[in-house]
Amino acid sequence: MTSLSGKSVALRDIQKSWGKTTALDGVTLDIEAGKFTALLGPSGCGKSTALRLISGLEAPTSGGIKIGGEEVTGTAPAARDIAMVFQSYALFPHLSVAENIIFGLRVRGINRSERDVKLTAAADLLGLRALLDRKPSQLSGGQQQRVALGRAIVAEKSIFLMDEPLSNLDAKLRGEMREEIRSLQQRLGVTMIYVTHDQVEAVTMADCVVLMNHGRVEQVAPPRQIYDAPQTLFAAKFIGTPPMMTFATNMLGIEIENVTLGLRPECVKITQVGPIRGEVTHVEYLGADAMIECRVQDTILMCRVPGKTDLTSGSAVSLNFAPEDLHAFDSTTGRRLKHLPFEIEAASALQATGFTQADQS
Amino acid sequence: MTPAMILLITFTHYPAIQTIINSFFSTARGRRKSVFIGWDNYQTLLQDDVFWKVLINNFWYAVWTIPLSIVLSLAMALWVNDKLKGRGFLRMAYFTPTVLPLIAVANIWLFFYTPGFGLIDQIRGLFGLAEQNWMGSPDTALYAMIAVAIWKEAGFFMIFYLAALQTISPTLREAASIEGASKFYYFHRVLFPLLMPTTLFVSINAVINSFRLVDHIFVMTEGGPNNASSLLLFYIYKVAFDYWDTAYAATLTVVMIALLIFLAIGQFFFFDRRVHYK
Known part of the structure; x- marks a missing residue:
């Protein structure tokens, strides 16, 4: 597996609203290249919206987004050098595990031999070798999660976006996957932007935690610092159990x-x-x-x-x-x-x- | 079980078997009783020019109505599934032809087709085109009937596609677009395969309807001119209730049912490997 280098992501004064509801209210945020950044906050705080804006699935009402220093505010998701893992995994139910993983490679017209090499590498990395011919419905939640990760890995993008990827798994599996995702990020060297409402996930996995509330950023800091010196009352009351x-x-x-x-x-x-x-x-x-x-x-x-x-x-x-x-x-x-x-x-x-x-x- | 079986036998099995038996007998007329005549009715059928004519008509009727109504219904469903203004109104508008009885639909289309002052001729008039008798010409009568059937059916099938589309998670579309899949690629590779069970259901219905939907022919052309727009079921009706040749009508019915069974089984085999069931 080729080692990738991450890219930085910068949000400048992002505003996002639907009619009268404001999801993001002037968010400015710098996400470091090659680091694991968690967007943390209670539901409705705007963290998923922020992720969708970075992915290009949604456009900001105002403000700008840069990826790796390049302006991407108007560009299509596919041109942003990102891969995304959805909360529901978004696997194609009629396609086999192998076809799900190489879906994007087929879209980009990559030839068969190259596809096979990448598929094998990703399958070995994730322990999916024996499951390649199965359909998603024949897999457990954890296996489906791995397939979704596989799809992101073979895409060989610089930035991985994850939208609460572990919230549909049981507690034990969640612990295992936490470690797996963390070590994956370190091995691949990609920039990981990880949305979660679970502070344990954020604190155990991330290099940097972005705590959000009511569409604003409360604090950006490494987990230790956010615990030891919360910058706001909200941060103080949100982190720690x-x-x-x-x-x-x-x-x-x-x-x-x-x-x-x-x-x-x-x-x-x-x-x-x-x-x-x-x-x-x-x-x-x-x-x-x-x-x-x-x-x-x-x-x-x-x-x-x-x-x-x-x-x-x-x-x-x-x-x-x-x-x-x-x-x-x-x-x-x-x-x-x-x-x-x-x-x-x-x-x-x-x-x-x-x-x-x-x-x- | 018994009450259900009694109903089923009385109203389904017995008449079906009786029809098959009747097709091997002559029609009773006046004092002449019905007698067993073996394959005679079938022999007549093979030499009946009108039968072959309506069968060929029915073939073209099916060839045009089935794919066109399915394609149209899918296109309409994809359109009204999108977030657009007046979506509720559009859905209702598309579904209206389904709610209308086919006789009423025929009346609307009579107005469209009427030579001279019908809607179509009025529009043609704006471009200086000559009047056209759509239902009166042997070249166009069948196609005029096909258009009505498609108009009537597409809205109905749209509802099934719409229901199926709503069960497909929009995140699939998002996942595909992140991978760089175009709208067409997504449709071809993901959406259409996922709609296959619906397509199977709809196409079987479309095949059945291509034999069954004949009401408008009674109102609009009565099969004419010179059987140009007559279909198998319409012909069966005429044989049975205009000519009172019930035995021959039974023979025609047996042929039609055999044809339908053959088509339905064929479809299952054709689609089976292509359908992904959840």
Whole structure:
């Protein structure tokens, strides 16, 4: 299999609307060549629309698209150097696996011997050798998925577009295919643009995650960075299971207007003596660890503790955390604040004595 | 089972077998009773010029109506399946001829064909062309009937194609266009093969209809002039109910049914390897 080099994709101020509904609202995005980029977001956020615009199946209402530095806004899908795998796989039901894979090669009038070489290579790569004469209806979901991948591979395009390719598979298979697709992308060296609503897929597979919401890009960052430093409240609450907890500053006994604080459950520690006092309301065992749900004043805080725990619902606990684990956001705009407000910095300097709780001050 | 069998035997099997038996007897007339005459009716049939004439007419009737109505219905279905303005209205307009009784259709077409002030002649008049008696000329009478039949049938078949088209996922079209397939290539390689079960169904119906749709001939030409537009079923009717030669009509019926069975079986074999069933 010849090694391919990916191409970069650039969206400039893309607007896409159907009548009154706006699917994409001014999206500007640079996708690096040869990298695995995941477009992540809840359903209806515009991620699939973005992918279809890149593919050329849809045209933007305004804005421009470049692939490998070349303007492609008006060009047909076939001229964009892209291959696409659809959520439903889009296999031709009356054609055999082999014919499905070489469909595009036939369209382009590639001769038989060359077709056979490419088909064999793709079939070996995907373990489809024994299934080439079957019809798609005689295959399992995972095998159909591989055929769809095969069709993309033999096309030898620089960019692979994938629209939720794993969402029709069961959980175990999904895990396997995740690895397979990831390693395929690395072996072929193509640019992969992968649409998913599943943050686990995005975080485990992608070099770069593009988080979208309401037709806008929320954050573009590598998975680690998007987890460690979410740039918006939406990003904070979308990434992570369970998501980051957010609360007003008065939980720490400080009143700061227009600031929302965030804290990840694994950063909260249950201690003998801690600055925040609460009551356990629910304990959920997850095997390796447990989620403890605590009520502090009128806010619910989740806390992930490793191993077994003796805590039961109703026990009084103290909670503690490291101040560097705190995230601070502007409540109105939802943007991350560059620095923690100094009141909180000051209070955390008094960590030795602990945060004073509002009701005790 | 029994009630169903009784109904089936009384109204289907018994009359069918009786028809075959009748074809080996003479027609009872007045005091002359019906007697067994073996293959005599079939011998008459082979020497009956009118029979051969209507058979050949029917052949041309089938040759034109079957493919044309199928092609037209498929084209209309592809068109109204697209997202276009007034699609609902178009679908309804195409389907209207199917809802109309064939007698009413014949009346509409009588107006089209009427020499002098019919629609077609009025349009021809605009271009300075002479009047033409479409139904009165032996050269054109059959084709005038064929046009009516196609007009009547295409809308009906369109509904089947339309239903089939709606079950085909639009992502197939998208996948093909990403591979660079042209509209024609996609139709030829994907859409048409996927519509094969519908084409089989529609074509069998079209074959049956090419023998069955004769109502308009009663209204428009009565088989004339000089049997130029007469078809097999129309001839059977005339033999049976105008000439009251019921035995000979039974013979003609047996021949027609044998022909239909032969054609239907042939079609299944012809299509079987080409049809992809889901």
